[in-house]
Amino acid sequence: MEHRRLGSTGLRVSRLGLGTMTWSRDTDDHEAAEQLRDFVDAGGTLIDTSASYADGGSEQLLGALLGDVVDRDDVLLCTKAGVRRTSAGAAVDASRGALLDSLDASLRRLRTDRVDLWLATPDPRTPLEETVSALRYAVATGRARYVGLSNHAGWQVARVATLLEPEPGLAAVEAEYSLLQRGVEREVLPACEALGAGLLAWSPLGRGVLTGKYRRTIPSDSRAASAHLAGFVQPYLTADASGVVDAVVTAASGLERAPLEVALAWLTGRAGVASAIVGARTAVQLRAALAAEDLELPPEIVSALDEITAPAVGYPEQSGRR
Known part of the structure; x- marks a missing residue:
């Protein structure tokens, strides 16, 4: 598997990343172990x-597998903080204390003394300066090797990158990016490229819709049929999304490849994308995604998919483009 520099850092990450959102809930320990083994064997x-x-639970299961299924030093661990559990439910909290407490708990669950990349999620009630202080302290104390953001707006990316200069710097921004969600191209991706941060694309398969599995019905074992994930998939079960999926399926048919391979190849070919995070429920699904590694799309197919899915860009984004 190809490895790429994470932005302007010296860290190199695999072009496909392994997502673990379903681990310990929809993906049991046996499936998780098989996924982890297959992923590392493929060069991930x-x-x-x-x-x-x-x-x-995801971190805890991953931590239990490290050292047993694969060696800790053979992988790069990226985890996120900014949402904490309270008696009233989940609460957004990216304050310094909450972030550092969360990181310490993550390290215990992962059974390691450091993570390779630590990302903070948005909290509109906490000043970015305070969140940055926690990111900087995590690197200074060796808890994290690199730091970044998850799901932030372009102006926030720029502000945090400035606050983290000159050290430790903003290494990465994780954001949703696929043929069904190209909003990051307006400001986030240009900010990352200008400021030296690598983009980690989550849900590169449009929350599973770009696999084509939902073209005619909702499979009973799919995320869209799950009580806790149906709302996650629903926004892309639209007529507009269906047209995009049809285009991907058509391209895949002409190339004699699977639709998900076309969707992944399009995304990993985008400038600024360091890694596409693939979250599979089963090892079989993961192996299907890993099969996309050798696919390079013909320019005419890339151009057609670009045109069909191009996001609307106007003032003021357009005025700042070169």
Whole structure:
């Protein structure tokens, strides 16, 4: 598997990352172990998790597999903080204390003394300066090697990058990006490219819709049929999305490849994308995604998909483009 520099850092990450959002909830320990083994055998290194996934269950399962299924030093661990569990439910909190407490808990669950990449999620009630102080302290104390943001707006990316200069710097921004969601191209991706941060694309398959599995019905074992994930998929079960899926399926048919391979190849070919995070429920699904590694789309197909899915860009974004 190809490895790429994460922005302007010296860290190199695999072009496909392994997402673990479903681990310990929809993906049991046996399936998770098989996924982890297949991913590393294919040359993958970047594993993405979060303190909020299954209330820490994803990290705990991953930590139990490290050292048993694969060696800790053979992978790069990325986890996220900014949502904490309270008696009233989940609460957004990216304050310094909450972030550092969350990181310490993540390290315990992951059974490691450091993560390779630590990302903060948005909290409109906490000043960015305070969030940055936690990111900087995590690197200074060795808890995290690199730091970044998850799901922030372009202006926030620029502000945090400035606050983190000159050290440790903003290494990465994780954001949703696919043929069904190209909003990051307006400001986030240009900010990342200008400021030296690598983009980690989550849900590169449009929350599973770009696989083509929902073209005629909703499979009973799919995320869209799941009580806790149906709302996650629903926004892309639209007529507009269906047209995009049809285009991907048509391209895939002409290339004699699977639709998900076309969708992944399009995304990993975008400038500024360091890694596409693939979250599979089963090992079989993951192996299908790993099969996209050798696919390079013909320019005419890239151009057609670009045109069909291009996001609307106007004032003021357009005026700042070169």
